[in-house]
Amino acid sequence: MESAHFTDITLDVDGRPRSLRIDNRVTLLDLLREHLGVTAPKKGCDHGQCGSCTVLLDGRRATSCLAFAVAHDGAQVVTAAGLGDTDALHPVAAAFLEHDGSAPAIVNAVYHATGVRVRDLPVMCDALLTA
Numbered sequence: 001m002e003s004a005h006f007t008d009i010t011l012d013v014d015g016r017p018r019s020l021r022i023d024n025r026v027t028l029l030d031l032l033r034e035h036l037g038v039t040a041p042k043k044g045c046d047h048g049q050c051g052s053c054t055v056l057l058d059g060r061r062a063t064s065c066l067a068f069a070v071a072h073d074g075a076q077v078v079t080a081a082g083l084g085d086t087d088a089l090h091p092v093a094a095a096f097l098e099h100d101g102s103a104p105a106i107v108n109a110v111y112h113a114t115g116v117r118v119r120d121l122p123v124m125c126d127a128l129l130t131a
């Protein structure tokens with residue numbers, strides 16, 4: 001019979017401290033979506049390829065589907081929902097949330113509409129997209 005191991009962890013998620021006991025095998029993406037109800041990061045490929053699950057993890061872009069939550073106890077996590085002012089979201093962030101868009105779709109739309117490459121977008125957009 002399989003035995004699960006659990007660990008108590010605390011994360012700052014979009015500026016809000018969150019503490020919970022979590023199975024060590026749970027990814028950061030699943031912790032956010034299934035345990036905390038934070039649905040801004042999306043589960044696309046679940047293999048680190050599409051970028052739909054991108055968050056800022058201690059200030060660095062990370063694909064949350066590839067990160068074990070337990071490995072980031074004490075970390076600061078910022079999702080698309082936590083970026084900027086909730087009353088005045090950046091247009092890209094607003095469109096992402098409103099249309100449940102995937103990162104590759106946004107990359108393509110931004111590039112074709114503006115000619116701006118992903119690496120030239122502000123850090124807020126960078127959190128939503130894959131390079």
Ligand code: FES
Pocket residue numbers: 042043044045046047048049050051052053054063064065066
């Ligand atoms: S869900 Fe596709 S990179 Fe994480």
